[in-house]
Amino acid sequence: MKLISSRPLLFAVLIAGFAAAAPAKAADYVIDTAKSHASVNFRIKHLGFSWLTGRFNDFSGTFSFDDAHPEASKVKVEVNTDSIDSNHAERDKHLRSKEFLDTATFPKAIFESTAVKVNGDKATIAGNFTLHGVTKPIEIVAERIGGGADPWGGFRQGFTGTTRLPLKDYGIKFDLGPASQEVELTLNIEGVRQ
């Protein structure tokens, strides 16, 4: 009698114990560009007087993320360079030309992470960034914004990350002036768990 009544309890404890002991698996996420909960933004100083901002409208990417082991995370983002949008058609045309991105020759910019270092609530994502046909190791300072179940039955994680790119490092030689040697790139990415 006693034995029988304790069986369901034992069973429940066993299952709970097994679930807890199993290593939490890193989940794969696809960046939600379909509904545009992600953006690739840039800003560069104009003459040293103001920030000129713009973005790349067309990109895609994936990442893997494990709450328990964030340093095992991986991320890859591909940007179609001709989707540059600085809210001025003539300027965008210039930015796509050979004097800047040369998007006809180099249609993709790619970031692929190689290592993630976590310090507190921030992380440094090291990786290779390819732009204008030049691949360089860079570091993105990233921060998790939040994550969890969404209201529609899915599961999401969101991050933001920023890096600075000296234009000359990537062979972009058009001189915009001493205050405009670097462009700041910010990625806001929300991924949907697959």
Next chain:
Amino acid sequence: MLIRDTKAGYGLFTRLTHWIMALAIVAMFALGLWMVTLNYYSPYYRTAPDIHRSVGMLLLFLLALRFAWRLANPKPDDAELSPFERAAAQIVHWGFYPLLFALMVSGYLISTADGRPIEVFDWFSVPSLIQKKGLEESAGEVHEVLAWVTIVLVAVHAAASLKHHFIDHSSILKRMWSGPPSTS
């Protein structure tokens, strides 16, 4: 001084607009090639494209006016030309209108692709009529190709007129300069 064209020669309007447009089109070609090489700190980085856009819009207006004028006026006699020369001249003369129209409209489409108007020298602005993502790219390619086609056609046209003037000793170049002989 005769304003209208006659069978005997070109009137003042045709001759004046011919030389204004000839000068402006060659200058615009040079200006266009030059302005895209300017560095960001050049004092002309902004003014050169401003002038290019403004002159382009004025030329478009002048082209429409000239085309209407051509249709409304008789064409001076081409009897001295050979059949081949007459056919070639016809193709070049009538070809210039659609070519220049497409050239100027493609330029207009680059600058107005995002809805911005073209400011013509602070005098007035031409509003954007067609907005489309990436239109500035396709319009830009068309503009560049047509600019080269135009300048080649200008060279052919100029060479032909010089040939008639210096080799054939015809009055074809002179009549675009000095108009029909006075009949009175």
